[in-house]
Amino acid sequence: MFFEQLGGNLIQGVVLGAVYGMATMGLSLIFGVLKVVNVGHGAFIMVGAFVTLFLFSSLGISPLFAVPVAFGVGMGLGLIFYYTTIRKLIKAPELATLLATFSIGVLLEELIKLIFGSEFRGYNWVVGKIDLGITVLPLSKLYAGIGSVLIAVLLFLWFKKTRAGSAVRSVVEDSEGAQVCGINVGGAYALSFALGIGLTVASGVLLTMFIPVGINPYMGGGYTLKAFVIAVLGGLASPYGAFFGGLIFGLIENGSYTLFAYIPGVEPFALTRFLSFVILLVILLIRPTGILRAK
Amino acid sequence: MKQIPKYLPLVPVFAAYCVLFLIGENMEGMWQLMSMLLFYCALGQAFNVFLGMTGYVDFGYVAFLGVGTYGMALSITRLVQYEFLGVWIIVIGFGLAMVMSTLLSMAVGAVALRLRGAYFAIATIGVNEGFRFLIEGARIWNGSEGMIFTADLNKILGRDTAAALSTYWADVMVLVIAALAAFVTLVYMRSKIGYALTALREDEDAAKVMGINVTKFKIIAFITSACLAGLLGATAWALKTPYVFPPEVFEIHYTIEAIIIVMLGGAGTLLGPLVGGLVYGIAQYYLSIFLPGFQLLIFAPVILVIIVVFPEGIVGMLKARTRGSALERFIM
Numbered sequence: 001m002f003f004e005q006l007g008g009n010l011i012q013g014v015v016l017g018a019v020y021g022m023a024t025m026g027l028s029l030i031f032g033v034l035k036v037v038n039v040g041h042g043a044f045i046m047v048g049a050f051v052t053l054f055l056f057s058s059l060g061i062s063p064l065f066a067v068p069v070a071f072g073v074g075m076g077l078g079l080i081f082y083y084t085t086i087r088k089l090i091k092a093p094e095l096a097t098l099l100a101t102f103s104i105g106v107l108l109e110e111l112i113k114l115i116f117g118s119e120f121r122g123y124n125w126v127v128g129k130i131d132l133g134i135t136v137l138p139l140s141k142l143y144a145g146i147g148s149v150l151i152a153v154l155l156f157l158w159f160k161k162t163r164a165g166s167a168v169r170s171v172v173e174d175s176e177g178a179q180v181c182g183i184n185v186g187g188a189y190a191l192s193f194a195l196g197i198g199l200t201v202a203s204g205v206l207l208t209m210f211i212p213v214g215i216n217p218y219m220g221g222g223y224t225l226k227a228f229v230i231a232v233l234g235g236l237a238s239p240y241g242a243f244f245g246g247l248i249f250g251l252i253e254n255g256s257y258t259l260f261a262y263i264p265g266v267e268p269f270a271l272t273r274f275l276s277f278v279i280l281l282v283i284l285l286i287r288p289t290g291i292l293r294a295k
Numbered sequence: 296m297k298q299i300p301k302y303l304p305l306v307p308v309f310a311a312y313c314v315l316f317l318i319g320e321n322m323e324g325m326w327q328l329m330s331m332l333l334f335y336c337a338l339g340q341a342f343n344v345f346l347g348m349t350g351y352v353d354f355g356y357v358a359f360l361g362v363g364t365y366g367m368a369l370s371i372t373r374l375v376q377y378e379f380l381g382v383w384i385i386v387i388g389f390g391l392a393m394v395m396s397t398l399l400s401m402a403v404g405a406v407a408l409r410l411r412g413a414y415f416a417i418a419t420i421g422v423n424e425g426f427r428f429l430i431e432g433a434r435i436w437n438g439s440e441g442m443i444f445t446a447d448l449n450k451i452l453g454r455d456t457a458a459a460l461s462t463y464w465a466d467v468m469v470l471v472i473a474a475l476a477a478f479v480t481l482v483y484m485r486s487k488i489g490y491a492l493t494a495l496r497e498d499e500d501a502a503k504v505m506g507i508n509v510t511k512f513k514i515i516a517f518i519t520s521a522c523l524a525g526l527l528g529a530t531a532w533a534l535k536t537p538y539v540f541p542p543e544v545f546e547i548h549y550t551i552e553a554i555i556i557v558m559l560g561g562a563g564t565l566l567g568p569l570v571g572g573l574v575y576g577i578a579q580y581y582l583s584i585f586l587p588g589f590q591l592l593i594f595a596p597v598i599l600v601i602i603v604v605f606p607e608g609i610v611g612m613l614k615a616r617t618r619g620s621a622l623e624r625f626i627m
């Protein structure tokens with residue numbers, strides 16, 4: 001009984017973890033290239049959720065098609081914020097970019113609240129489910145998981161096979177050297193920032209499959225924290241590390257929920273969120289470079 | 296002779312607090328606005344001790360106000376049965392608030408302050424949420440139901456005194472905390488701690504090479520700032536409104552406000568949090584009347600502009616303007 005439940009939750013955890021991983025790749029990409037920590041990360045996920053909600057509820061467009069739309073919206077937002085603020089702060093002390101990205105997050109939350117209101121919303125996309133024996137997995141979640149893996153693979157190929165991807169990688173290695181070789185470093189920064197925000201907003205679409213009625217302008221805060229745990233698990237500067245960090249985190253979250261549910265007198269959901277904070281502190285304490293880096 | 300000018304920069308700060316107090320005291324209907332302004336100034340002064348002096352940003356700052364609130368709440372609800380303690384229960388509450396916020400800041404600081412810049416910010420961003428979910432999840436101190444202690448407070452002090460405490464004396468104590476925070480800021484700035492922190496803010500590696508124990512000074516600033524926040528929570532939240540609910544006292548909104556106040560006024564200046572608190576508080580007050588719910592929508596872009604265009608804030612600019620004039624000694 002217990003193991004069936006645990007097994008079922010862990011399968012759900014892998015699917016959720018893949019989406020978590022994809023939702024963190026943008027954060028790691030931006031930190032890896034620009035050395036900027038996007039403290040407003042969760043707000044961009046929230047924007048993706050509202051793009052989905054708007055397209056589905058108002059225009060009847062399937063959430064799967066919302067992914068490219070959200071990606072485009074995110075790229076646009078990324079370019080706007082890069083050229084108006086981030087570009088001017090790259091050389092400034094770290095405090096400036098931390099506070100700036102934080103303020104951008106607050107700004108997005110308030111803008112979305114102005115347009116859509118602050119109540120919790122949701123949408124109902126019924127596509128059936130599959131029975132795996134020990135657990136029932138809605139197909140929408142499965143699509144989200146598969147979509148996340150596909151996007152991760154695409155990003156990997158983009159980095160390895162395209163000119164722009166190689167340029168970004170060279171900037172990460174040595175930005176001055178890249179400049180000497182004629183690479184447009186500013187352009188690589190802008191592209192990476194836009195791409196990172198695009199990925200994050202797109203991940204917001206996929207995450208809505210897991211929260212039936214949890215779409216709200218202030219939903220992002222929890223995801224910011226989770227994304228930091230995941231990013232730190234994967235070494236903060238590596239998008240692929242982030243993806244595998246996400247898988248691990250999905251397993252930990254669902255596994256610990258199953259265990260906490262057996263302790264009488266506690267609220268398991270709240271405890272899993274406390275646990276993610278503890279994990280963050282422990283990793284930062286013992287291995288701030290990430291546990292996935294074999295070095 | 297040399298000792299006197301040392302504390303001159305406190306003159307405008309204390310004068311401003313006295314004016315606020317007198318306006319609230321003597322003008323009909325102004326007390327509520329003044330108490331709000333005092334809270335924002337105190338919040339800014341306390342936050343500035345850490346953010347302004349070290350250049351590190353603590354996104355989980357509100358957690359210290361939260362545990363301070365809990366400290367006072369626990370003292371009142373648990374000690375109400377010992378009637379002989381009387382008003383000492385409040386004093387013990389302040390002590391407990393300080394102890395609890397200090398302990399939390401030591402726990403967080405021990406992990407986070409060994410880390411640099413970005414990693415530090417990441418470590419702190421979950422402190423308030425983490426602590427809130429610990430209280431709710433493990434059902435500590437009544438868990439998510441929180442505590443209401445109006446009746447206990449009435450029993451300890453009597454109905455009239457308790458009412459006077461929440462409508463008047465709590466605000467006076469906020470004023471005292473704001474003044475205390477300003478005083479501590481100046482003492483730190485004028486001592487070895489301030490010089491060490493300035494060195495570390497400018498270039499942490501160079502400061503280390505010069506033999507400054509940067510971690511030690513960061514922890515001093517962090518604990519001081521947390522301790523002041525604990526006191527502020529114990530007065531402005533626990534005594535003023537005698538209840539405590541975890542989602543309310545660990546709300547990140549207050550960290551946002553603290554950041555706005557400090558950056559607006561000028562991080563690392565003595566006068567900055569006061570100016571920022573007044574500007575933000577007055578704007579907040581009138582915006583909540585004319586455009587309710589839009590305060591942050593207006594302030595988020597304002598703060599972005601400040602960070603990009605003039606990161607030194609209002610007081611930082613004033614300082615540059617008055618350099619060489621007679622006013623210079625008063626602005627810091």
